[in-house]
Amino acid sequence: MLLFYDSQIKIETQKHLFNRSDSKHLIKVLRKKQGSEIKITDGKGIEWTGILTFLNQQKVLVEKIAAIKHKSPKKLIHLAIAPTKSNERMEWLVEKLTELGIASITPIICKHSERKIIKIERLTKIAISALKQSNQFFLPEIKPVISFKNYIQALKYKAVIAHCHPTQKINLSEYLIPENEISLCVGPEGDFSTEEIKLATLSGITPVSLGKQRFRTETAGIFGCHSISVNYQKI
Numbered sequence: 001m002l003l004f005y006d007s008q009i010k011i012e013t014q015k016h017l018f019n020r021s022d023s024k025h026l027i028k029v030l031r032k033k034q035g036s037e038i039k040i041t042d043g044k045g046i047e048w049t050g051i052l053t054f055l056n057q058q059k060v061l062v063e064k065i066a067a068i069k070h071k072s073p074k075k076l077i078h079l080a081i082a083p084t085k086s087n088e089r090m091e092w093l094v095e096k097l098t099e100l101g102i103a104s105i106t107p108i109i110c111k112h113s114e115r116k117i118i119k120i121e122r123l124t125k126i127a128i129s130a131l132k133q134s135n136q137f138f139l140p141e142i143k144p145v146i147s148f149k150n151y152i153q154a155l156k157y158k159a160v161i162a163h164c165h166p167t168q169k170i171n172l173s174e175y176l177i178p179e180n181e182i183s184l185c186v187g188p189e190g191d192f193s194t195e196e197i198k199l200a201t202l203s204g205i206t207p208v209s210l211g212k213q214r215f216r217t218e219t220a221g222i223f224g225c226h227s228i229s230v231n232y233q234k235i
Helices: 020-029 087-100 120-133 148-154 194-202 217-234
Strands: 003-005 015-017 037-041 046-055 060-069 076-081 104-109 158-162 181-186 206-209
Touching: 003 120, 020 046, 020 060, 037 060, 076 087, 076 217, 087 104, 087 120, 087 217, 104 148, 148 181, 148 194, 158 194, 181 217, 194 206
Parallel strands: 003 037, 076 104, 076 181, 158 181, 158 206
Antiparallel strands: 015 060, 037 046, 046 060
16 A cells, blocks of 8 residues: 655644645556555654545645554664765665664764765755655654764764774674664765764774674665564564
């Protein structure tokens, strides 16, 4: 069944009026008719099911059949990652991480960062599209750009940092995480600087290895988040 997104939908909502863009999409592209069923989520756990009762190219009205609120995931994964040089690669990363179901994505600016400007609204639209496509009900939060130093100073949960420097590290694939919430920090193509790694370690962030391969930034983000997700399932 088709899933749509509207941040304003509520459990108690009885009727929902689609905007002009979604209405046109429903009629012209999806060719939906009166009596068709659809689902809407607010990206915070609501699964609202309704039936189309009125359609034209200006507006589509749907009436509620049922609505439930899914429980928030018990294990939360956050990714702090340096923006990739290519916008397309960053958008791909957001799309795949949404499908993985992580909690948030924070673009961090590091010493070796090649790009420091991110279009948060564009990335949020990518995440919403991936949410609907993968039929999920929790939208990851795309947070504002922040310096790596300020990010780790504001951390309120366990964190690990993946880097390629020849220092003592734990293999992330073997790291069993006792906490229910964790942040993975991934640097730019030029890696974190020695000073950034030292600052992170002194702040209590655990250094981890993603293996012997050298990954692109976006690949490291996907691989690392997937490894944490798998490890969470072992606990």
